Amino acid sequence: MSIDxxxxxxxxxxxxxxxxxKDAGLVAASAAAQVGGxxxxxxxxxxxxxxxxxxxxxxxxxxxSNELYTIIAEFSNSASFASGIVPGAMLYLGHATGxxxxxxxxxxxxxxxxxxxxxxxxxxYEYMRLYTLVAGTIATGVNYSAxxxxx
Numbered sequence: 001m002s003i004d005x006x007x008x009x010x011x012x013x014x015x016x017x018x019x020x021x022k023d024a025g026l027v028a029a030s031a032a033a034q035v036g037g038x039x040x041x042x043x044x045x046x047x048x049x050x051x052x053x054x055x056x057x058x059x060x061x062x063x064x065s066n067e068l069y070t071i072i073a074e075f076s077n078s079a080s081f082a083s084g085i086v087p088g089a090m091l092y093l094g095h096a097t098g099x100x101x102x103x104x105x106x107x108x109x110x111x112x113x114x115x116x117x118x119x120x121x122x123x124x125y126e127y128m129r130l131y132t133l134v135a136g137t138i139a140t141g142v143n144y145s146a147x148x149x150x151x
Contacts, residue, residue, distance in 0.1 A: 013054045013113075013149040018042070021053065021130045021146045027069070028141030032081070033130035041081060041129045042148065044118055051151055053089070053114040053130070057144040060093050060108040064137035068098035071132055071144070073116045075125030086125060089116045093144075098136055116148070 021040055022033035032039050053073060061067055073088040074081070091114045092099045093107045118125045130146055 013052060013147075015147055016149070019148040021128075021148060022144065024058065024143060024145045026059070026141050026143045027132045027134060028138050030134045031132060032074075033132065033146065039081075039129070041079065041127050043079070043126060044128050044148070046124060046126050048124060049118045051116060051148050053091075053116055053146055053148050055091060055112040055114060055144055055146045057093055057109050057112065057142065059140070059143040060106075061138065061140045061142065062095040062106050062108060063139060065095050066098050067094040067136035067138060069093040069132060069134055069142040071114070071130060071146070073114065074129050074131050075118055075120060076127050076129075077125055079127055081127065081129060086120050086123075087131075088118075088120055088128075089114050093142055094136065115151075 019042055020035050023035045034040055055071060071091045075086045075088055076084045078084050091112055096104050096106050099107060
């Protein structure tokens with residue numbers, strides 16, 4: 001295994017409104033992401049797509065010490081996501097006690113880069129959306145925006 005130590009660490013990315021997956025807004029219950037109050041589904045094409053989802057979390061409630069917000073890149077070949085929904089990459093935000101893997105740091109406000117591909121188990125998926133799974137004792141929730149970008 002080699003480590004690319006020559007490339008600087010950066011979470012910078014170019015924003016394209018067509019690839020916006022969620023606009024800013026509070027999420028206090030599990031739901032598919034929205035832009036402008038409407039469910040947002042992005043057509044990423046029939047071929048292999050690889051990129052990053054940039055997630056800007058501006059508020060992450062952890063007051064009850066058990067909150068978990070799982071942001072999931074979901075894929076489907078149904079333009080309406082009526083069927084065939086497959087989970088892809090996931091990002092965990094919230095209190096350390098709720099985050100799988102046994103870390104000891106809360107995952108809170110900041111910019112996160114979530115790598116993704118639309119090929120899962122050798123199947124290409126044309127459509128992508130974000131879904132936020134909310135668990136724990138929630139008073140306010142999580143506020144974030146997100147968009148996809150090429151690598």
